[in-house]
Amino acid sequence: MPSRQTTNETLSSTDRRVAALAPGPPVNIATGQAADPGAGEREVTFRLEGVSVRYGEALAVKDVTMDIHHKDITALIGPSGCGKSTLLRCLNRMNDLIPSARVSGRLWYHGEDVYGPKVDPVQVRKLIGMVFQKPNPFPKSIYDNVAFGPRTTGMKGDMDEIVERALRSAALWDEVKDRLKENAYGMSGGQQQRLCIARCIATEPDVILMDEPCSALDPISTARIEDLMHELKEQYTIVIVTHNMQQAARVSDRTAFFTAEVDEATDVRTGVLVEYDRTEKVFSNPGDERTENYVTGRFG
Amino acid sequence: MTDAAYPVRTERTRLAVAGARATTRSIVGDSERSGRFGNLLFVAMLLLGVGTALVALSAIIVWAYVTGRPLLSTDLLTNYPSTVNPRAAGYRPAILGTVYVISGVVALIVPLGVGAAVYLEEYADGTKWWNRLIELNIQNLAGVPSIVFGILGLAFIVRGPISLGFVAAAGSLTLALLVLPTVILASREAIRAVPSSIRHGSLALGATQWQTVSRQVLPAALPGILTGVILAVARAIGEAAPLLLVGAVTFVTFDPRFFDGGYSVLPVQIFQYAGRPQEDFRILAAAGVLVLLLVLLVINATAIWLRHRYEREW
Numbered sequence: 001m002p003s004r005q006t007t008n009e010t011l012s013s014t015d016r017r018v019a020a021l022a023p024g025p026p027v028n029i030a031t032g033q034a035a036d037p038g039a040g041e042r043e044v045t046f047r048l049e050g051v052s053v054r055y056g057e058a059l060a061v062k063d064v065t066m067d068i069h070h071k072d073i074t075a076l077i078g079p080s081g082c083g084k085s086t087l088l089r090c091l092n093r094m095n096d097l098i099p100s101a102r103v104s105g106r107l108w109y110h111g112e113d114v115y116g117p118k119v120d121p122v123q124v125r126k127l128i129g130m131v132f133q134k135p136n137p138f139p140k141s142i143y144d145n146v147a148f149g150p151r152t153t154g155m156k157g158d159m160d161e162i163v164e165r166a167l168r169s170a171a172l173w174d175e176v177k178d179r180l181k182e183n184a185y186g187m188s189g190g191q192q193q194r195l196c197i198a199r200c201i202a203t204e205p206d207v208i209l210m211d212e213p214c215s216a217l218d219p220i221s222t223a224r225i226e227d228l229m230h231e232l233k234e235q236y237t238i239v240i241v242t243h244n245m246q247q248a249a250r251v252s253d254r255t256a257f258f259t260a261e262v263d264e265a266t267d268v269r270t271g272v273l274v275e276y277d278r279t280e281k282v283f284s285n286p287g288d289e290r291t292e293n294y295v296t297g298r299f300g
Numbered sequence: 301m302t303d304a305a306y307p308v309r310t311e312r313t314r315l316a317v318a319g320a321r322a323t324t325r326s327i328v329g330d331s332e333r334s335g336r337f338g339n340l341l342f343v344a345m346l347l348l349g350v351g352t353a354l355v356a357l358s359a360i361i362v363w364a365y366v367t368g369r370p371l372l373s374t375d376l377l378t379n380y381p382s383t384v385n386p387r388a389a390g391y392r393p394a395i396l397g398t399v400y401v402i403s404g405v406v407a408l409i410v411p412l413g414v415g416a417a418v419y420l421e422e423y424a425d426g427t428k429w430w431n432r433l434i435e436l437n438i439q440n441l442a443g444v445p446s447i448v449f450g451i452l453g454l455a456f457i458v459r460g461p462i463s464l465g466f467v468a469a470a471g472s473l474t475l476a477l478l479v480l481p482t483v484i485l486a487s488r489e490a491i492r493a494v495p496s497s498i499r500h501g502s503l504a505l506g507a508t509q510w511q512t513v514s515r516q517v518l519p520a521a522l523p524g525i526l527t528g529v530i531l532a533v534a535r536a537i538g539e540a541a542p543l544l545l546v547g548a549v550t551f552v553t554f555d556p557r558f559f560d561g562g563y564s565v566l567p568v569q570i571f572q573y574a575g576r577p578q579e580d581f582r583i584l585a586a587a588g589v590l591v592l593l594l595v596l597l598v599i600n601a602t603a604i605w606l607r608h609r610y611e612r613e614w
Contacts, residue, residue, distance in 0.1 A: 129504065
């Protein structure tokens with residue numbers, strides 16, 4: 001596809017929903033390349049241009065510029081306090097929930113400004129799902145957990161079917177099909193996390209953000225979730241924050257390495273993007289000394 | 301959001317708040333439980349506390365039963381009061397009056413209390429001075445003696461701007477004002493005990509804030525809120541002082557109505573009987589205590605049944 005037309009007939013369902021984010025015609029206000037795959041490159045889902053995040057006066061993330069590609073798994077790695085979770089939460093405007101958080105710079109999602117004045121964060125979060133560090137199922141039945149998203153967003157279709165499809169996609173169906181009416185709190189941690197992934201898939205998002213999804217899980221559950229990510233990659237763009245470098249190396253296509261710069265005077269840690277490249281390159285032949293030190297385990 | 305931000309609470313509020321918090325935690329599974337380090341001394345002290353409460357309670361019940369036994373019969377529930385013939389007197393209008401007044405209280409405090417709690421916990425920006433002023437005032441209102449609310453009710457509800465007259469509705473409004481701060485504080489505690497991960501999970505799925513509050517937070521907090529309401533209502537049933545000021549003083553020999561005519565409530569009726577010199581009236585008062593406990597038990601059992609139903613509704 002050399003260039004994409006922006007008439008309604010040729011837009012995919014996701015594009016149409018993206019266009020619905022902001023009123024008016026879906027003009028690519030970015031450089032025009034945002035929706036254009038370009039020569040040999042894959043389509044860009046997110047384009048960050050000088051994104052900085054402040055909590056009150058403290059600068060948490062400084063001047064990040066990067067493209068996140070369609071149907072890639074992009075890993076954000078780096079030591080604690082380097083702002084990778086903060087950056088992740090910008091992508092679906094979860095940072096709005098922290099009153100003191102301020103985002104500057106430009107953040108394009110399929111050519112739409114995520115922080116544009118007319119953008120409703122609720123619409124953004126419908127398209128960009130999120131899985132949290134600690135499994136956070138609702139205190140409801142397994143079925144109701146999965147059905148919650150489709151119900152609130154008013155999705156059409158047979159709910160039983162939607163729930164089953166989501167649970168199958170999350171490789172959970174066979175384990176829970178006989179106890180859909182039971183409370184989700186009775187599941188194991190790994191199952192709960194896969195339920196959270198199923199819950200996220202059920203709303204048919206375009207992107208799934210994962211904030212250290214395996215940090216609270218045992219190795220076997222972790223392996224299952226990593227397998228799952230490989231399957232989900234066929235359909236979704238995934239951005240994952242992880243502390244586990246092996247995990248980043250195993251699952252991701254691209255890796256962004258962040259580090260924290262400490263301001264001696266105020267003791268504020270500010271995250272900066274050091275290196276962003278294909279995962280093989282970052283792990284085998286990093287271009288920056290700090291990246292090399294981190295991936296070889298010399299610090300962090 | 302720490303406890304240190306809240307001033308000292310009165311006895312009636314502290315109980316409701318603690319109950320609300322514990323109930324929600326038991327539902328949403330807070331991991332803060334302190335394990336099994338219960339040493340013997342601690343257990344013994346707990347047993348002593350429970351024992352004291354139980355002994356005091358059974359002493360009252362036994363006394364009331366032994367004293368009131370000669371008059372215990374269904375006449376007590378169905379007959380009208382009498383100043384001349386204590387042996388045939390009953391509590392019918394007082395029971396009905398209590399039921400009316402308490403129904404009015406519940407109808408007022410549940411929407412108002414929960415609404416205020418939802419606003420303060422989920423919507424209000426705690427850094428704004430007016431929200432802090434509201435919070436501080438609610439804390440203080442919870443500590444105001446009930447007789448003050450009686451005077452308020454007399455001046456503003458019975459007479460003054462609202463001018464309802466000495467009717468059951470005025471009693472309802474007055475008692476609702478009295479227990480409303482308690483319900484708000486207990487509901488806030490129940491809402492706050494719902495972990496924020498549930499809110500974030502819901503918002504991340506594209507739910508609006510109102511959907512998150514109404515479909516996740518409130519259902520999870522509901523058993524805790526109900527606990528707060530039960531304790532507040534139990535408190536309101538036993539109140540006599542403010543009601544003496546807003547009209548529940550007459551000997552009523554007909555079935556009361558909500559918006560007109562005189563009314564009485566059980567504690568006031570018992571108080572009147574107990575103050576009479578004849579021995580028979582004292583027996584009647586003791587029997588009335590049992591009736592009051594019975595009504596309290598029925599109302600609380602209903603509320604607890606309700607709470608139980610919601611706890612199980614997955």
